[in-house]
Amino acid sequence: MNFQLHPTLEKDCITVGNFALCRLLMMNESRFPWFILVPQLSGIKEIYQLNRPQRHQLTEESCHLAEQLAQLYQADKMNIAAIGNIVPQLHIHHIVRHQTDSAWPAPVWGKFDPTPYTTDAICRQLKLLRTQLKLNAQ
Numbered sequence: 001m002n003f004q005l006h007p008t009l010e011k012d013c014i015t016v017g018n019f020a021l022c023r024l025l026m027m028n029e030s031r032f033p034w035f036i037l038v039p040q041l042s043g044i045k046e047i048y049q050l051n052r053p054q055r056h057q058l059t060e061e062s063c064h065l066a067e068q069l070a071q072l073y074q075a076d077k078m079n080i081a082a083i084g085n086i087v088p089q090l091h092i093h094h095i096v097r098h099q100t101d102s103a104w105p106a107p108v109w110g111k112f113d114p115t116p117y118t119t120d121a122i123c124r125q126l127k128l129l130r131t132q133l134k135l136n137a138q
Contacts (some may be wrong), residue, residue, distance in 0.1 A: 003040045012114075014122055017135030019087070021057040024065070025091075026125060029114045032103070033073045033096035036090065037062060044090045047082060050125040051121050062092055069096050079107070 005023065013036060014048035021041075027034035039058060042049065050058060065080045079095040093107055103111045117125065130136065 003042050005038060006087045007093075008087045009036065009038065009089065009091060010106070013124070014117075016129050017133070019061045019135070021054060021063075022061050022092075024129075024133070026122075026129070027093075027114075028116045028122075030114050030117045030121060031112065032101060032108050032117045033069060034108070035069065037053060037065060037092045039092065040088055041090075045084060045088050046090060049079075049090070058092070062094070063093055068132055069094060071091065074098075083109075 005025075007026060011087050015022040016026050016035070018024065018040070019037075022039050025036040027036060037058070039054065041050070041054070047055060047058065062080065066080060069075065073095045073096040075100055076099045077097040079097055080092065082090065082092045084090065095114060097104065097108075099107075101103075101121065119123040
């Protein structure tokens, strides 16, 4: 079975690029720098379903992403979570938080209707991220 991105992630996100294991997505929500790692494996819902090398790779990619995002966006806090109640496909949210953001200190989930990026802002963000993370466009 070939990897397919869940339709909700496809609809709500913009693809940034690929790491060795995961596809990196940017949530189309301009209020928060919000990114999602999705292991490019079929039928995986939980981290424990990954084999040991995959778990290690996911951890490495998540830590690398969090560190780079925290530096790039000068985060006060990184929120990292794998919930999956609505989208069962394993995906790990990485949300840059600032004490001045509109949801602080509450979680961002369901707090507001999304404010999508403009086309120009998407292009700027993708260029910035691909340079910072050394990723190629997919």
